[in-house]
Amino acid sequence: MNSRFRDTSEQDRPLAPRARRWPLLLGGGALIVITAIALGTGGRLRQALSADAAVSAARLGIATVRVGPLTRDVAGEGRVVAAQSPTLYAQGGGTATLLVKAGDPVRQGQVLARVDSPELTNRLAQERSNVDALRADLARAEVDARQQTAALHSAYENARIDHQTAQNDLARQTQAFEAGATARMQVDRAQDALAKAKLALDQAASLRGLKTDSLKLDVQAKHSALARQQLLVADLERQVAELQVRSPVDGQVGQLFVADRTNVTRDARLLSVIDLSALEVQMQVAESFARELQPGMPGEISGGSAAGQRWAGQVSSVSPEVVNGEVAARLRFAGAQPEQLRQNQRLSVRVLLDRRDQVLGVARGSFVDEGGGSHAYVVRDGVAEKVAIRLGARSLERVEVLSGLKAGDRVVISGADNFKGADRVLIAD
Known part of the structure; x- marks a missing residue:
C-alpha cells in the first residue's frame, strides 16, 4: 500500500517568516500625535505641569471684575415694636x-x-406724728421767745427810766449847788447815781440784743427741724402714693x-x-455692618396688608450690645405712621449705607471673608493664580477692589477652599 500512494513531501517548500510591522506603525503614530500636541499646546502643557493641583471648573464660582455702581445697604426682615414699652x-x-x-x-x-405695704404705711403715720410734735415744739418756742422778749424790753425800759431819773436829779442838784442851797456832796452823789443808771441801761440794751438773737436762733432751729420732718413725710407720702x-x-x-x-x-x-401710638420696626443686623449704622440714616420699610406698600424710614437707634453676632437696630417711620400696622407684624427693611458710581468691583464671594480678603485667585489661560489684593467698601452683592485686580479679570469667588492654599491651580473643564 505504501508503494501505491505517494506523500506530498516532495511538493512542500519552507517559507521565510514575515516581519511584524504593526508595533512600529503604532509607535510612530503615537509619536506623531505627541509631537503635534507638544507643538500646538506647548504653553498649556507647561502651565499644567507647573500647577500645584487641579480642580474641576464645575466646583467653582467665577466672576468678572467690572466698573459699575456700588450700593451698600443692609436688608432683612424686621418686626413692628412699640417705641415706648415701659x-x-x-x-x-x-x-x-x-x-x-x-x-x-x-x-x-x-x-x-x-x-399694700403695712411697713411703709406705718412709717408714714409715725413720721406724721413727729411732724405734729415738732410743730407743737415750734409753737412753744415762739411763745417762750415772745415772753422773754417782753421781759427784756421791760428791763430795758426800766433801766432807761432810771437813767432819765438820774439825769434829772443831777440837774436839780447842780442848780441847787449853784444857788447855794445844797452841798457839793449832793451833786457828787447825783453824778454817781447817773453813772450807775447809765451802766445799767447799757447792760439792759446789750442783754436784750443778745437774748433776742438767741431766741431767734432757737425758733429758727425749730422751724428747720419741722421743715426737715415735713420733707420726710412728703417723701413717704410720695412712696405711698406710688404704691x-x-x-x-x-x-x-x-x-x-x-x-x-x-x-x-x-x-x-x-x-x-405698650404705647401703640408710636411704632418702630426692629431688625437684626450682622455685626460687620452694625458698626457702620448710625442714627438718622435713611431706610425703606415695605410689606403690610397690601402688596407693594412702601414707607420711608429712618434709623432711630442702634443697640450697643452684640448678641449671637448680631445687633438690634430700630427704624422709625419718616412720615405718618400707617394705621394698619400691628405689634410684632413682620415687614421687610432696607437701610442705605452708601451709594457710589464707577467703582471697580467684583461680585462678593467667600474670598472676601477667607484670609480677611487679602488675596484672590485669578483665572488666566485655564490656571488660577493666587494674587494679593486690597478691598474697600463692601455690600451684600459686590465689593470694591482697590488694588491687585483690573477690569476684565476673572476671579474665583467660591470654591477656592478646594485649592488648599496652593499658589497655582489647574482648572479642568
Whole structure:
C-alpha cells in the first residue's frame, strides 16, 4: 500500500517568516500625535505641569471684575415694636393687687396695680406724728421767745427810766449847788447815781440784743427741724402714693410679670405697658455692618396688608450690645405712621449705607471673608493664580477692589477652599 500512494513531501517548500510591522506603525503614530500636541499646546502643557493641583471648573464660582455702581445697604426682615414699652415696678414691698389683665386698653394715669405695704404705711403715720410734735415744739418756742422778749424790753425800759431819773436829779442838784442851797456832796452823789443808771441801761440794751438773737436762733432751729420732718413725710407720702401703679402712657397692657395677690419685694417687675401710638420696626443686623449704622440714616420699610406698600424710614437707634453676632437696630417711620400696622407684624427693611458710581468691583464671594480678603485667585489661560489684593467698601452683592485686580479679570469667588492654599491651580473643564 505504501508503494501505491505517494506523500506530498516532495511538493512542500519552507517559507521565510514575515516581519511584524504593526508595533512600529503604532509607535510612530503615537509619536506623531505627541509631537503635534507638544507643538500646538506647548504653553498649556507647561502651565499644567507647573500647577500645584487641579480642580474641576464645575466646583467653582467665577466672576468678572467690572466698573459699575456700588450700593451698600443692609436688608432683612424686621418686626413692628412699640417705641415706648415701659415696665412698671413695685415701689415698696407688700402684696400686689392687679387691677387689669394682659391686653386691656389703658389711659395715662389709670391705676393698673396696687401694692399694700403695712411697713411703709406705718412709717408714714409715725413720721406724721413727729411732724405734729415738732410743730407743737415750734409753737412753744415762739411763745417762750415772745415772753422773754417782753421781759427784756421791760428791763430795758426800766433801766432807761432810771437813767432819765438820774439825769434829772443831777440837774436839780447842780442848780441847787449853784444857788447855794445844797452841798457839793449832793451833786457828787447825783453824778454817781447817773453813772450807775447809765451802766445799767447799757447792760439792759446789750442783754436784750443778745437774748433776742438767741431766741431767734432757737425758733429758727425749730422751724428747720419741722421743715426737715415735713420733707420726710412728703417723701413717704410720695412712696405711698406710688404704691398705686399708674400707666405712664395711653396704650395697652403688655405682659404681666406677677400673679394677682402675690407678695413682692421692692423694685420687683409687675407689668409692662405698650404705647401703640408710636411704632418702630426692629431688625437684626450682622455685626460687620452694625458698626457702620448710625442714627438718622435713611431706610425703606415695605410689606403690610397690601402688596407693594412702601414707607420711608429712618434709623432711630442702634443697640450697643452684640448678641449671637448680631445687633438690634430700630427704624422709625419718616412720615405718618400707617394705621394698619400691628405689634410684632413682620415687614421687610432696607437701610442705605452708601451709594457710589464707577467703582471697580467684583461680585462678593467667600474670598472676601477667607484670609480677611487679602488675596484672590485669578483665572488666566485655564490656571488660577493666587494674587494679593486690597478691598474697600463692601455690600451684600459686590465689593470694591482697590488694588491687585483690573477690569476684565476673572476671579474665583467660591470654591477656592478646594485649592488648599496652593499658589497655582489647574482648572479642568
